Amino acid sequence: MEASITFKKVSQLLDGKTVLSGLSFGIERNSTVAIIGDNDDSGLTEFLRIIAGMNDPNYGSLYIHGFDSIKRRSNIRKLIGYVPFKNDMDPWLTAEQNINFINSFYNLDNKKLKENYKNYIESLDLSSKMNVEVNKLSPGALKKLTLLRELSRDPKVLVLDNPTAFMNAKDIALTWDVLQALKNKLTMIYSSTSLDTIENNHDRILVFHDGKIDLDDNLDSMLKNWMGHYQFTIQFEKILTSLYHKIEKVQNIISPIQKDNTLTFNGDDRSVLLRVMTLLVGVTILDINIKRFHLRDLLEARYMQEGVV
Amino acid sequence: MISTLLTRRIWIIKNRLFSTLGLLLILPIFLNVVINLPFKRMVVSPLWDVPHEQWIYPGLTIIVIVMMMIPSVYRDLFELRIHGKLLPSLSLTPISKPLYLYNFVLTIIIESIVYTIIVMVVYSILLAPDFSIVDYLIMFPYLLLFIALGANILISLSLIVNKTTLYNLLMLTFFLFIVFASATVIEFEYFPKVIGNIIRYLPTGQIMHSMRMALFSDVINWLIILASIVTILLWIYINGLLFTKRLQK
Numbered sequence: 001m002e003a004s005i006t007f008k009k010v011s012q013l014l015d016g017k018t019v020l021s022g023l024s025f026g027i028e029r030n031s032t033v034a035i036i037g038d039n040d041d042s043g044l045t046e047f048l049r050i051i052a053g054m055n056d057p058n059y060g061s062l063y064i065h066g067f068d069s070i071k072r073r074s075n076i077r078k079l080i081g082y083v084p085f086k087n088d089m090d091p092w093l094t095a096e097q098n099i100n101f102i103n104s105f106y107n108l109d110n111k112k113l114k115e116n117y118k119n120y121i122e123s124l125d126l127s128s129k130m131n132v133e134v135n136k137l138s139p140g141a142l143k144k145l146t147l148l149r150e151l152s153r154d155p156k157v158l159v160l161d162n163p164t165a166f167m168n169a170k171d172i173a174l175t176w177d178v179l180q181a182l183k184n185k186l187t188m189i190y191s192s193t194s195l196d197t198i199e200n201n202h203d204r205i206l207v208f209h210d211g212k213i214d215l216d217d218n219l220d221s222m223l224k225n226w227m228g229h230y231q232f233t234i235q236f237e238k239i240l241t242s243l244y245h246k247i248e249k250v251q252n253i254i255s256p257i258q259k260d261n262t263l264t265f266n267g268d269d270r271s272v273l274l275r276v277m278t279l280l281v282g283v284t285i286l287d288i289n290i291k292r293f294h295l296r297d298l299l300e301a302r303y304m305q306e307g308v309v
Numbered sequence: 310m311i312s313t314l315l316t317r318r319i320w321i322i323k324n325r326l327f328s329t330l331g332l333l334l335i336l337p338i339f340l341n342v343v344i345n346l347p348f349k350r351m352v353v354s355p356l357w358d359v360p361h362e363q364w365i366y367p368g369l370t371i372i373v374i375v376m377m378m379i380p381s382v383y384r385d386l387f388e389l390r391i392h393g394k395l396l397p398s399l400s401l402t403p404i405s406k407p408l409y410l411y412n413f414v415l416t417i418i419i420e421s422i423v424y425t426i427i428v429m430v431v432y433s434i435l436l437a438p439d440f441s442i443v444d445y446l447i448m449f450p451y452l453l454l455f456i457a458l459g460a461n462i463l464i465s466l467s468l469i470v471n472k473t474t475l476y477n478l479l480m481l482t483f484f485l486f487i488v489f490a491s492a493t494v495i496e497f498e499y500f501p502k503v504i505g506n507i508i509r510y511l512p513t514g515q516i517m518h519s520m521r522m523a524l525f526s527d528v529i530n531w532l533i534i535l536a537s538i539v540t541i542l543l544w545i546y547i548n549g550l551l552f553t554k555r556l557q558k
Contacts, residue, residue, distance in 0.1 A: 053401055077403040090395040092384060097320045098395075104313045105402035133324060149398075 003063070004029040004157060004187035005051060010060035011211075012046050019043040020050075021211035023060070027204075032188045034198040036299075037208030044191045044208060045085065045161060051189060052082035052159045064157060078106055081150030085161040087142035091135035095126070098134060099149040106153055117152040123178045124148055125171075139166035144175060151178070158182070160190035164197070176201065195295045207299070215302070223293050227301055228254045228266035231291040232273045236261045237284035250275045261286075266293075310404060314416040321384075333424060336373045337431040344494055345369060345436070357525040362436040367448055367520055368493030369436075373428045374421050374452070375459050375487050379480055381417060382460065386467035387476055390555060400556040407549030414460055414545050421456045425449075444524055451520035454537045458512055459487070461544040468551040492517040512540050 003026040012020040020043055027033055037044045049055045050062060053069065053076060062069040064076045089098045103113060121127050124144045129137055134145070143166055150158065163179065164172040180201065182188065192198050198205060199219055207215035215222055223229050244258045247265070252272050256265035267273065273290065322329050349361045357364055389395045399409065429445070432438075440448075462483065470476045489495055491513040497505040508514045519533040 054397065074403055077401065080401070082401060084397065086393065088394050088397045090389065091392075092321050092324065093317070094320075094324070097317070101313065101317050101320075102395075102398050102402065105310070105399070105404045107403070 002029045003027065004031070004065060005189070006063040008061045008063070010050065010057045010062055012043075012050065012055070013058050014043075014046055018211050019046050020057075023047075023213060025213065025216065027187060027189065029065075029187055030184050031203040032183055032201060033190075033204045033206060034202040035189065035191045035206045035208060036195070036198060037191075038210070043211050047208070048082075048159050048161050048189065048191060051157070052080055052084075053077065054082070078108070078153070079156040081153060081155030081158045083143070083146045083150055083158075083160045083163055085165060087134070087139065087146050089134045089142060089145065092133070094131050094133050095137065095145045096130040099145070099152065102149060103153060108153060112154065113152055116154055117148070120148045120151050120178065123174070123181075125174055140168055140171050143167060144171060147175065147178070151182075155186060157187045157189070160188065162192055163190050164192070164194070172197075195299070199295045205295070209303070219295055219298070222298055224268055226298060227293060228268045228272075229293055230268070230270065230272075231264065231266050231293060231297075232276070233287075233289040233291070234263045234276070234280075234285060235287040235289075236263065237286055239263060239283075243279065243283065246279050247276055250279070310408065310412045311415055314412050315419065318381075318416055318420050333373075333377065333427055334431065336376055337369070337428050337435065340369055340372055341432075341435050344372075344488075348494055357521060359525050360439065363438040363440065364521070364525075365494060366432055366436055366438045366440070367452065367524070368517070370425065370428050370432055370452065371455050371459075371491075371493050371517075372488055374425055374456055375484065377424045378417060378421055378456070378460060378463060379484070381420065382463040382467050383476075383480070385413070386464060387470070390467070391471070391473065396556055406553040406556050407546075410464075410549045410552040411545060414457070414464065414548070417460045417464075418453065418457055421460070422453070425452055425456070447523050447529075448520060450534075451516055451523070454534070454541065455513065455516050455520075457541045458516065458537065458544070461541060461548060464548045465544070465551065468548065468555050487513065490514075492521075512537060 005027040007023045007025055010020060010023040011018060035044055035047065046055065050057050050069075051064070053073065056070055065079055067075045069076060089095070090101070093101065099117070121130065124147065126141070126144055126148055129141050129145065134142060137145070143164070147160075147163065160179075164175050167175065176197070179188065183201075202218060204216065204218055205222065206213050217225070220229075239258060239261050244256070244263065247253065247263065248256050250272065252267055253276070254266035254268075254272075256263065258264075265272070265276070270290070273288075345362075345365055348365065352361055400406065433440075463480075466476065466479050466483070470479060487493060490508045491511070492508075497509045497514065497518070499505075500508065509518060515533050516537055519530045522528045522530060
């Protein structure tokens with residue numbers, strides 16, 4: 001697959017502290033990439049700002065659609081849309097004036113621009129806000145307006161710093177409907193504090209830790225590689241050690257643990273449980289619990305010791 | 310680009326039409342009451358041998374224009390920069406940053422020209438100076454030079470200073486400098502000789518002095534005009550560099 005964004009040994013310092021360290025990887029065109037990381041999110045924001053062109057990397061190179069981010073900056077400007085965490089709209093202008101002002105510097109096809117603009121106003125339910133001065137609008141509405149401004153230009157790469165921050169539940173749903181409709185049509189890189197959102201909207205998740213990418217895959221593969229998709233807990237009236245040793249050897253069983261009369265194990269699918277059950281004929285079972293793992297469980301399991309995420 | 314920036318200025322004025330127009334009409338009247346009327350009683354002999362109203366007319370006009378210019382520059386550069394509004398998005402557009410700044414200066418000058426015409430009309434009614442059309446035509450280019458210089462000073466301050474308190478203090482100092490140390494309402498002769506000589510040779514003082522020379526003595530000092538233009542162009546260039554540097558991070 002063709003690369004949309006390529007990092008080559010990119011490092012970044014912020015106030016003397018390394019927030020990104022030697023990043024080398026690529027992001028495929030038209031893929032959706034979610035990023036999460038340490039609670040101190042400076043590295044994530046910096047990562048997004050570098051892609052957006054707000055900051056240049058201190059070390060290394062970044063290529064966007066094959067263009068060097070510094071040497072061929074002018075070629076890149078029109079390709080990128082950036083929604084920052086905090087809105088950056090001019091408080092003295094109305095929403096419509098703000099969007100028209102910024103978009104007028106891009107020399108884009110006016111007809112297409114207007115068409116996109118009109119469509120996204122409807123999809124994001126912003127028609128009542130367009131003629132209001134932005135200092136009178138809520139932060140959630142401003143976030144949607146910033147998204148409208150960027151989407152109306154039809155960017156090839158959309159960089160979003162917490163795209164639904166400050167929004168109410170209805171607006172979050174609207175915004176994700178719009179973004180999901182764009183899946184596979186543009187490269188989308190976003191950060192979010194909502195793990196549920198990330199779980200439902202990604203082709204790939206990058207987990208940052210200490211300025212480096214610690215995990216890089218989609219959730220399914222990460223779960224498969226790290227802990228399986230399910231956790232099964234069986235509570236026995238009494239479990240014999242010999243039975244436990246038999247269960248330990250069941251095909252595809254992950255991390256079986258026996259504690260008192262309770263057996264806990266993980267597996268990629270429910271067939272593991274069925275295989276275990278065949279060994280339990282004549283054994284009294286008090287309770288069975290099946291838990292599906294989520295991103296949160298993966299992060300907790302991986303970083304529990306370090307207090308990350 | 311200039312049309313986009315002018316459109317933005319028009320939007321801002323339109324969004325606050327009554328307060329802008331009100332200020333534009335009230336300020337000249339207010340300054341006439343608090344500056345012109347008491348000064349007229351203080352000045353015993355006419356300066357440059359012309360009636361006081363004629364002498365003070367260009368100075369008062371400049372003060373009002375500078376007062377109108379301060380909020381515009383404050384709003385469009387300092388406040389937006391400090392609060393991280395508009396300029397970050399602007400820095401991501403394909404336009405050149407110095408070019409944006411040059412066009413911004415031009416926009417401020419064009420806006421100030423409109424204000425100047427309105428203020429000149431108001432003061433022509435209030436002060437009734439004995440100026441001919443030619444006098445107004447002579448005065449106008451000098452006012453433009455002063456506006457361009459003032460705009461550049463304000464832009465530099467807006468780009469250099471990071472603290473609102475310091476910025477406000479500097480704005481106040483700049484305003485007092487324009488009122489009291491640029492020969493707008495106080496002639497250089499009223500200052501102690503050494504101080505008078507210093508401020509006489511500052512660009513603002515030079516423009517005011519040569520304007521009065523042209524108006525009241527029919528002497529046009531081309532060297533000062535040329536020097537002022539060069540100073541302004543250099544200043545615009547430096548502001549362009551400053552603006553680029555500020556927007557980079």
